[in-house]
Amino acid sequence: MPGQFSTFQGKVAIVTGAAGGIGGASAAELARHGAQVLLVDNRADAVQHVADELVSDGLDVAAFAADVTVPEQVEAYVEHAVERFGRLDLFHNNAALEGPFQPVQDYDIDVFDRFVAVNVRGVFLGIRAVLPRLLAQDSGAIVNTSSIASWVGFGNLAAYTATKHAVAGFTRAVAAEIATTNVRINAVSPGVIETEFVKRIERAVAAPDDAAQGGGLFLPSIPKQRYGQPEEIATVVRFLLSDDASYVLGANWLADGGMQATG
Numbered sequence: 001m002p003g004q005f006s007t008f009q010g011k012v013a014i015v016t017g018a019a020g021g022i023g024g025a026s027a028a029e030l031a032r033h034g035a036q037v038l039l040v041d042n043r044a045d046a047v048q049h050v051a052d053e054l055v056s057d058g059l060d061v062a063a064f065a066a067d068v069t070v071p072e073q074v075e076a077y078v079e080h081a082v083e084r085f086g087r088l089d090l091f092h093n094n095a096a097l098e099g100p101f102q103p104v105q106d107y108d109i110d111v112f113d114r115f116v117a118v119n120v121r122g123v124f125l126g127i128r129a130v131l132p133r134l135l136a137q138d139s140g141a142i143v144n145t146s147s148i149a150s151w152v153g154f155g156n157l158a159a160y161t162a163t164k165h166a167v168a169g170f171t172r173a174v175a176a177e178i179a180t181t182n183v184r185i186n187a188v189s190p191g192v193i194e195t196e197f198v199k200r201i202e203r204a205v206a207a208p209d210d211a212a213q214g215g216g217l218f219l220p221s222i223p224k225q226r227y228g229q230p231e232e233i234a235t236v237v238r239f240l241l242s243d244d245a246s247y248v249l250g251a252n253w254l255a256d257g258g259m260q261a262t263g
């Protein structure tokens with residue numbers, strides 16, 4: 001029974017992209033293990049709805065609307081977490097866009113710039129705003145959401161793949177910078193997880209007469225022969241943020257049903 005654990009009692013967490021599948025599951029997981037959690041997303045109504053559901057389950061969480069690409073809004077979500085809950089310990093830096101499913105030469109430049117901004121600049125701004133506080137108190141942990149697309153190249157997702165390689169690189173470089181402190185940074189690399197993110201890609205590639213709307217598109221490349229659930233990423237995030245992972249630093253932890261190992 002997760003509610004009986006107190007791994008994060010007295011700790012405060014921020015989760016970005018928390019209106020989405022993985023972020024919502026991560027916020028719930030951290031809160032069920034005792035953390036007070038600020039859920040951040042640029043979809044204000046959606047993130048409020050997710051937070052309301054968790055509050056109705058008796059969890060101590062709040063919602064905050066912010067665009068992770070805007071420095072002032074990033075500073076604002078950090079300030080809000082500290083004002084509301086009194087401190088900051090844990091950060092799941094998770095918001096991202098999937099980008100267009102197209103050959104790279106067909107990418108629209110403005111679209112490319114926008115999702116590089118969310119997936120890379122947003123991750124950078126989050127670390128930049130959170131890390132000084134963690135270093136000042138010499139405790140805390142960060143998990144960036146990377147992807148199986150930081151391990152292998154996905155055709156028609158070239159720019160997304162590049163941004164997730166960037167997140168893995170960011171994680172390793174910052175790990176080197178903070179290695180001698182008591183603050184840790186790692187990444188989690190989900191495989192194909194059943195969220196709107198994947199459903200949007202499947203719908204985009206579905207033939208007009210495809211009743212399943214592209215469902216199962218990625219199944220042939222998954223040894224486990226099923227998509228992952230957001231909760232199966234949330235438990236990895238919880239571990240990486242916990243003191244149980246005290247010697248895990250700069251890792252890019254796969255949870256991909258065997259895709260990378262056998263691909």
Ligand SMILES: NC(=O)c1ccc[n+]([C@@H]2O[C@H](COP(=O)([O-])OP(=O)(O)OC[C@H]3O[C@@H](n4cnc5c(N)ncnc54)[C@H](O)[C@@H]3O)[C@@H](O)[C@H]2O)c1
Nearest residue numbers: 017019020021022042067068095096147190192193195197
């Ligand atoms: N679903 C998968 O198969 C999969 C696989 C590998 C990695 N990932 C990664 O997992 C993370 C979460 O993805 P998900 O599957 O839950 O997708 P999702 O689309 O359900 O959630 C992403 C959330 O990020 C939010 N977001 C987007 N742009 C934002 C911005 N500028 N500011 C604030 N919030 C913003 C969206 O509103 C959304 O709620 C992403 O980093 C994604 O790249 C997902």
